[in-house]
Amino acid sequence: MNDSATRPRRLLLGILVLVGVLVVAALALVFTRGTPKPLDAASPAGVVQRYTAAIIDGDEDAAEQYLTAEARERCSEPEQPYTDNLRVSLISTFERESSADVKVLIVTSSDGGPFGMSEYETEEVFDLVKEDGRWLIESTPWQFALCTSKAAAL
Template structure:
């Protein structure tokens, strides 16, 4: 075979090799990236991040630590039949002297669907109060409401 006939074969092999390498690198990046960086736990957004993670993980006891006494006394438990959110994304934070509002995007998904699990996204807000030197959630959005329904000890 002549050198001219082998050149396109070599170029094709090199191109296929480069594309294969790019696919492997892309997969490695996707599968090795970590979760979101933890925010400062003394900030309103950091409190919301930890509370949301506890709710998504189904840990009501851990989530309750971030609620005010008033929020715990008003809590009616988790909403049965409603799937836990799949993820919560920070939209904005407005911090005042004794209160804060943390707006989030809440994504929920459910089972089934001919094209995969359907997702629903909504934007809502957490209302926080400063209790002593700590931020506490006074009003979580209803999809992220979680408590154990034990009476608050006073």
């Protein structure tokens, strides 16, 4: 009787240990994922990744380094774009000899409203050109423009 009573306890203990190990492994996986892997800085997608990260971080000076001279001159006063609650995912890259298109998915989320959080997704394209062997952004989606049309008109 003693042996039959300890067998279910051992089984239960084994199951609890297994569940504990799985929970720890899942938490380790979630917390070690961190930031996305940086893409090659010399590639069109890598340039867009660094540019959008600089914009989201509010570092306009760093972001400007990825723009062509013409794109930088379009606005006399750079403004912080609206980047609250934006996520950017790479969809595709179409690279030619001296130009490239980087298609991204931009997800804008907002809190509140009668039904809670809402999201809006849009596919947009960054146009890049190769200048002096370096990829630079010629045009951006409006969500990542460094200035508004009002600032450009000044």
